[in-house]
Amino acid sequence: HADLAMYRAKEVGRNNFQFYTPAMNAQVSERLRIESALRNALERDEFVLHYQPQVDLRTGRVVGMEALIRWRHPELGMVSPNRFISLAEETGLIIPIGAWVLRTACLQNKKWQRAGLGHFRIAVNLSARQFAQQDLTQSIADVLEETGLAPHYLDIELTESLIMTDVEHAVEILRSLKALGLQLSIDDFGTGYSSLSYLKRFPIDVLKIDRSFVHDITLDPDDAAIVVSIIALAHNLKLHVIAEGVETQEQFAYLKRHGCDELQGFYFSKPVPAEEFERLLREHKCLALEPEPA
Numbered sequence: 369h370a371d372l373a374m375y376r377a378k379e380v381g382r383n384n385f386q387f388y389t390p391a392m393n394a395q396v397s398e399r400l401r402i403e404s405a406l407r408n409a410l411e412r413d414e415f416v417l418h419y420q421p422q423v424d425l426r427t428g429r430v431v432g433m434e435a436l437i438r439w440r441h442p443e444l445g446m447v448s449p450n451r452f453i454s455l456a457e458e459t460g461l462i463i464p465i466g467a468w469v470l471r472t473a474c475l476q477n478k479k480w481q482r483a484g485l486g487h488f489r490i491a492v493n494l495s496a497r498q499f500a501q502q503d504l505t506q507s508i509a510d511v512l513e514e515t516g517l518a519p520h521y522l523d524i525e526l527t528e529s530l531i532m533t534d535v536e537h538a539v540e541i542l543r544s545l546k547a548l549g550l551q552l553s554i555d556d557f558g559t560g561y562s563s564l565s566y567l568k569r570f571p572i573d574v575l576k577i578d579r580s581f582v583h584d585i586t587l588d589p590d591d592a593a594i595v596v597s598i599i600a601l602a603h604n605l606k607l608h609v610i611a612e613g614v615e616t617q618e619q620f621a622y623l624k625r626h627g628c629d630e631l632q633g634f635y636f637s638k639p640v641p642a643e644e645f646e647r648l649l650r651e652h653k654c655l656a657l658e659p660e661p662a
């Protein structure tokens with residue numbers, strides 16, 4: 369424990385001295401507890417995917433969904449990915465977990481298509497470790513083959529930092545992924561570092577505007593300017609654009625007025641378990657979205 373404490377203190381302190389406090393001690397043991405539990409979570413079948421609809425702004429129809437992982441921990445309850453994804457990333461556990469997510473998401477989507485509920489895209493988040501995997505393209509090809517999902521229904525979400533670390537290498541990987549016939553999106557767009565000149569070299573299809581810009585879109589002229597610029601940038605580059613974190617009718621109307629293609633957010637629906645998502649599709653709630661007259 370002492371070693372870990374030192375390590376942790378170093379990690380936190382970097383160039384300055386840092387006193388080691390009981391609060392930090394608690395943090396370390398919480399981390400250790402989560403890490404060891406994380407190791408067993410897959411075998412114990414504790415992960416679950418929730419699905420959040422992506423809605424076409426012109427028609428109000430659901431056209432896609434994003435698969436988002438949750439951890440049903442026996443004691444901690446439903447644990448948000450923000451609390452364990454980076455740990456899974458550090459420990460390498462993200463590889464088997466990510467493979468489970470991809471397979472489960474593709475299977476579920478195919479099942480809904482088979483049940484006649486419609487044809488939807490399904491987006492899956494990819495982490496840095498997965499992106500660095502030697503056999504990434506092959507493993508995705510295998511899952512598509514095994515689940516029978518047509519490649520154009522799969523959307524892989526990547527972040528700017530993930531592809532900007534080694535641009536040459538990233539371009540190569542993205543090309544091989546595109547060759548499978550799937551769709552590529554940049555998640556949380558605008559929050560990371562990305563050079564516009566590189567943007568055109570990446571074979572991507574979609575920009576997802578980060579929800580931090582959407583939040584005050586109707587209140588803060590700067591945020592509004594950023595969002596409108598991202599929409600224009602995307603369209604000029606022949607890319608599709610999705611706004612994340614849309615919570616209000618005002619945000620929805622604003623985005624529609626400015627030609628944004630799709631929205632994802634609590635305004636339409638939170639991420640929900642598979643059964644609930646299926647109900648949402650069956651009840652055609654998805655078609656009820658109509659802007660109020662301005």
Ligand code: C2E
Pocket residue numbers: 420435436437448449450453466469493494495525555556579612613614615632633634635639
């Ligand atoms: P993300 O990929 O940007 O996913 C969108 C997040 O925004 C989700 O949080 C979603 O619940 C939340 N969100 C959607 N609409 C709204 C809204 O209107 N308002 C607000 N306040 N939030 C909204 P969630 O599910 O907690 O996931 C957090 C992050 O965890 C994800 O951000 C993604 O980076 C990561 N993540 C989730 N599932 C996976 C996974 O299977 N693999 C990997 N590598 N990362 C994942």
Ligand code: MG
Pocket residue numbers: 434493525555
């Ligand atoms: Mg995402």
Ligand code: MG
Pocket residue numbers: 555556576578579612
């Ligand atoms: Mg995002």
Ligand code: MG
Pocket residue numbers: 555556
């Ligand atoms: Mg994110």
